[in-house]
Amino acid sequence: MFWDKEKKEKVVEGNTISVQTIPADFYGGVNPVIKFKRVEKEVVIGDKKEGMTGNEKKILEKMTSAGAGASMHPANLFSNKKYLMIFGVIVFALFAIGASIYYFNQSNKAQTPQKIVNQPKIQQPPSETTAPPETEELPQITPTSTEEVKMEVAKTVEAKMEYPSMLLADNADLDNDGIVDVAEEIFKSDSGAADSDNDKYNDGHEVYNLYNPAGFEPIKLIDSGTINDFLNPTHGYKVYYPASWAVGSVDSENDDVLFSAITGENVELRVFKKENGQSFEDWLAKSAPNQKLDDLTQFESKFGDKGYRRTDYLVYYFADDNNIYVLAYHTIDSGSINFKIIIKMMARSFRMSTNVRTDIAPLPVEEPGI
Numbered sequence: 086m087f088w089d090k091e092k093k094e095k096v097v098e099g100n101t102i103s104v105q106t107i108p109a110d111f112y113g114g115v116n117p118v119i120k121f122k123r124v125e126k127e128v129v130i131g132d133k134k135e136g137m138t139g140n141e142k143k144i145l146e147k148m149t150s151a152g153a154g155a156s157m158h159p160a161n162l163f164s165n166k167k168y169l170m171i172f173g174v175i176v177f178a179l180f181a182i183g184a185s186i187y188y189f190n191q192s193n194k195a196q197t198p199q200k201i202v203n204q205p206k207i208q209q210p211p212s213e214t215t216a217p218p219e220t221e222e223l224p225q226i227t228p229t230s231t232e233e234v235k236m237e238v239a240k241t242v243e244a245k246m247e248y249p250s251m252l253l254a255d256n257a258d259l260d261n262d263g264i265v266d267v268a269e270e271i272f273k274s275d276s277g278a279a280d281s282d283n284d285k286y287n288d289g290h291e292v293y294n295l296y297n298p299a300g301f302e303p304i305k306l307i308d309s310g311t312i313n314d315f316l317n318p319t320h321g322y323k324v325y326y327p328a329s330w331a332v333g334s335v336d337s338e339n340d341d342v343l344f345s346a347i348t349g350e351n352v353e354l355r356v357f358k359k360e361n362g363q364s365f366e367d368w369l370a371k372s373a374p375n376q377k378l379d380d381l382t383q384f385e386s387k388f389g390d391k392g393y394r395r396t397d398y399l400v401y402y403f404a405d406d407n408n409i410y411v412l413a414y415h416t417i418d419s420g421s422i423n424f425k426i427i428i429k430m431m432a433r434s435f436r437m438s439t440n441v442r443t444d445i446a447p448l449p450v451e452e453p454g455i
Contacts, residue, residue: 246355248376249399249414256421263289264298267348267423271327272311274298292430295325295387306430314434317342320356321438322410324431344431349417352428357409365393365404372409376400387433394432398425401432410437 256265262279269276274288281288281299288298297309306312306325313328319339326332326344335341345351359368369376376395384394384401392403392410399422403410412435414428 246373246411247413247415248373249397249416251380251395251397251399252420253397253399253416254421255425256423260288262287264292264426265423268426271329271424271427272298272306272309289426292426293433295430295434312430315342315344317356320408322354322356323434323436324354325434326352326431327427344427346424346427348423350422350424351415352424352431353411353413353415354431355411355413357411359404359407359409365402365409368404368409369402384432386435388436390435390437392432392435398429401428401435403435403437405437410435 256267258265259276260279262274264272264274264276266276269288272288272292275281279287282297282301284291284301284303286296291298292306295306297304297306297311300309307314311328312325314323315326315332316323317339327346329347331345333343333345335343340357341353341355343351343353357368357372366378369378380395381393381402382396384392386392386403390403392401394401399414401412412428412432414422414425416422
């Protein structure tokens with residue numbers, strides 16, 4: 086049949102034609118949904134803000150302000166209400182803790198019992214009806230004679246006698262004449278010449294024999310003006326010492342006398358009482374146990390008084406029937422000394438009270454050890 090015939094579609098060959106149609110929303114009377122594209126606007130930051138809207142200006146100020154983009158920046162912390170509240174809470178908490186600790190300490194101090202200082206009791210004089218208070222008896226002091234007191238003091242002084250080390254050495258001696266350079270000034274001798282007066286005797290040898298090393302003819306040392314002669318007013322002994330040195334007695338009885346240089350070094354001359362029948366050897370063992378008899382050798386002064394000297398020439402002993410006389414050199418916390426020649430001179434010039442000779446024998450040959 087005609088209507089049964091298959092309808093044939095006509096195909097037009099050629100270019101494809103694009104046809105635009107009205108959206109279906111318009112046909113139903115519905116407002117269309119309009120979508121706008123986001124377009125970025127380039128803004129030039131500078132002094133001129135022409136052509137910028139109000140919001141754009143606010144955005145620009147926010148982006149260019151201090152701390153922009155950093156939430157922890159101080160400018161943002163102090164302008165942010167949230168952070169200000171947190172900071173305030175922390176400060177309040179710290180203040181509350183500090184106040185609690187302070188009041189807690191004050192409370193503990195108030196509860197701690199204070200130490201009570203015992204006040205001295207004021208004793209009232211006893212009345213006729215009141216018995217006198219019991220008192221502690223004071224120890225009775227036994228009267229002591231003046232001589233006993235002196236003996237006790239002497240024992241104390243003897244116990245404190247000090248002796249120089251045997252390891253001390255002389256200081257510089259440029260001309261090697263037995264007088265160190267510092268000591269040459271005492272005798273006004275030449276520190277660069279071993280024989281200052283060209284008399285063919287070494288300067289140290291002349292001083293040892295009590296002659297002036299700077300004299301151009303044999304002159305006694307005591308006449309040179311550089312040396313004085315000391316007389317002990319209690320014990321009567323005599324001894325030479327440098328005129329530039331100070332002399333002082335340690336005690337009122339002149340048992341202990343110091344001859345001191347300006348450097349602090351000194352020679353001590355001390356008198357010790359001997360016990361009845363006591364020998365020098367017994368006294369040394371009892372009063373100077375750290376000094377050995379083997380370190381001593383016999384010695385004689387220029388005036389004939391016999392005694393002993395230590396091998397280093399720094400300690401000398403003389404003895405009579407009643408006393409021991411000790412000459413000892415003291416340094417000043419140093420391993421070297423300046424005035425060994427002085428104690429040699431003093432020992433050679435020593436005269437006990439029984440020997441007051443002032444004459445000097447002719448200059449002998451040089452003695453060993455000078």
